Amino acid sequence: MAAAHAAAHSASHSASPTAHEGQQHPVRVYLVVWGWLFVLSLFSYLVDYFHLQGVLRWGLILLFMGLKAALIVAVFMHMVWERLALALAILLPPVAVLVFAALMAIESEHTLWMRQTFLGVGD
CATH class of the missing domain: 1.20.5 (Single alpha-helices involved in coiled-coils or other helix-helix interfaces)
Structure with missing residues (x-):
């Protein structure tokens, strides 16, 4: 009984990928994120280009900065898959x-x- 359980346990682990093998995600995911980072950076640049001032300026800059940081942490640091x-x-x-x-x-x-x-x- 114990031998059958141990064999089933080892068979289930050999079929699943180990932590050392890692994961591969489609390149499309990374390209889409790079695109969004480019768009958000463009919006940050446009805040300065249109000479926005005061709370609106800093609010938009912080918003775009936070969104870019969230994308980087989620995808490039693989936090979304943790x-x-x-x-x-x-x-x-x-x-x-x-x-x-x-x-x-x-x-x-x-x-x-x-x-x-x-x-x-x-x-």
């Missing part, structure tokens, strides 16, 4: 840092407002 647990372990800490940095920026604006209002500092 297990969910591994992807979350790699991606959640930077997202948490960004959220906490945004909260600190909001807090700093509030602190500055309080100091200007009640202490007359920084006028």
Whole structure:
């Protein structure tokens, strides 16, 4: 009984690809991603070309930068084909840092407002 189980276990592992063999993805996937990266870079360039200013400018630049980074991480770093647990372990800490940095920026604006209002500092 144990020998049959061991034989079935080894047969199931020999039929599946090992981790050392790796995966091959169609070249079309990479070409499409390169195309999207080119288009997003063009949009980033157009933000400067049309002389957009203020929050709109920085919002668009950050949006295009984030989209390009997401494409690179997903496809070229093969994150889209990883297990969910591994992807979350790699991606959640930077997202948490960004959220906490945004909260600190909001807090700093509030602190500055309080100091200007009640202490007359920084006028």
